[in-house]
Amino acid sequence: MPAIRPGFASPALRDHLRGGGAGGAESVMSSRDNPLWLQLWRDRRTDFHQKKVNHYLARFWPDLARPQGSRIFVPLCGKSLDMIWLAEQGHHVIGVELSPVAVRAFFRENRLQPSRRQMGDFTLWEHGRIGILCGDYFALDKADLGQIDTVYDRAALTALPEDIRRLYVAHLRRIVPASAGVFLLTIEDAEEGDSLVQALGVDEELAALYSEGFEISLEHVESVFESDPQAPKQPPRRAEYKVYRLSGRAAG
Template identity: 50%
Template sequence: MDHPDQLRWKQNWRANRIDFHLDHVHPLLQRCWAEVGVAPAARVFVPLCGKSLDLMWLHGQGHDIVGVELSTVAVNAFFRESRLRPQRSAHGALECWAQERLTIHCGDFFALRREDLAGVSAVYDRAALTALPEALRPAYVAHLRAILPDDCRILLLTVEDLDDGESEADASGSSAEVEGLYAAHFRVRLLHVEHCAALLAGNGTISEPRSVHKAYLLGGDESAPPVPISD
C-alpha cells in the first residue's frame, strides 16, 4: 500500500499541482555540472525526476540517463512532451520506460536495486531529497548509498530557508542537515551559493526571498582543489 506522502504526490500530478516544475533547465545545473567531472558518455541517475527538462539537458550532454519517478502521469508527460516513444516493460516492482539512452523507472525510489544503477557515475538531485518528509531523508540517503556504485559523485541542489534573524552571510556555509545526512557516506563540498531570490523565476516558480540556493558536490576526488564560492 502507498505511503500517504506517495498518494499526495500522485494526486498532485493528477491535479496538475506541480509548482516545482520549471519550464527551463535549472541554472545551477548548467553552471555546476562541469565541476562534477564525469565523462560525456557517463551514466547519470536522476532520482525523483518528475518531468524535469534537466533530464533532456543532461541527455544532450551525451549522458546515458536513468531516472526514477513515482507518478505515471509525470513519466508519460515527460516522454510525450519530449516527443519520444518509449518501450514499457515490467521491472520487478517498477515499470521501466525506455528509449535509447533514456530510462525512467516508474515507481517507488525505495524499490530500486543496486543492479538497476550499474554503471552510474553521477547523480543529479534537484528537489529529490527535499521532496521527502524529513523523517524519511536518512532512509533516502542510506538507500541511495546502498544502490549506487562506490565511486559515484552527486550534484545536490538545495533551497535553504533563512531562519528569523539569520543573515545571508550566516547561511553561506554547508547546511547542518546536508552534513548530517551525507558526511558519513560522501565527502561534502559546497560548490556554489546563490542569494538571488529570482534564480528560478519563470512558470510561476519563484523562490522565497528569504532563502539561499546551494549546489553541493558529494563524493569525488579527495585531492581535488576547493572550488571558489561566489554569488
C-alpha cells in the first residue's frame, strides 16, 4: 500500500533527534516528539515550511463554498502562509502551534503586530482574523477553540508518528463539532507492488483513521515523478498528491 509521506523534513533526522522515544500513558505518548519540534524550530530546520500558499488549497478550497466568516481550525499550523490566504477569503483562522519560535516568526515575517494573552495552558497570539494558540494540540479542549466549521490539515496528521495519529484523530473529534469537515492534503509515495487502485484511491491508513467519524471523498489525485533529495542518484519515484474532503457525520 502507498505510504503517506511524513510532513517532516527527514524521518532519519527524527529518529536521530528523538532517540529511544517513550511509551506508557497516552498523554506521554502523544507528547514524546514535542522536544524534537521545539528544537527543530530553534535550529531553523524547517524544510516542511512552504514559501508560497499551497496551490491545492487555492485551487480546491473554493469548491467547499465556505461562507465568509467561517471559523477554520488549522492544527499544527507552523508559520504556514495558508493561514494568511484563508483569512483573505474572509474566514476566521484559529491555528495551534507548539513552538513560540514559529508563532513569533509567522507574525513578524508577515509584518503583523499581534496582541498576546494567556488562555489557560496556551498563549493566544491574535491579529485581525488570525489567532494562533501557542501550546500542545493534545491539551486543547472544545472551549479553547469555540465554534469550528472546517479543519484545514496540511502536514498536521502526517507530521505525527503513525502510532500517535489515531490519538490525533480521536482528539480532533473531541474538540471540533461532529458536523465540522476536514480539508486534508497528503503526499503518498508509491510502494513496490501497489496496484493502481491502491495508488489512486483513498489511502488505507486514512480510511482506517477517519471512516468512523467522517465520510471520505477523494477530490483530486495528481501523480508526479520526483527525485529524492536525500538520494539524487536514484531514479525518480512516483508520488500521488491528493486532496481529500472529509465530511463530519453529525452526532446521532
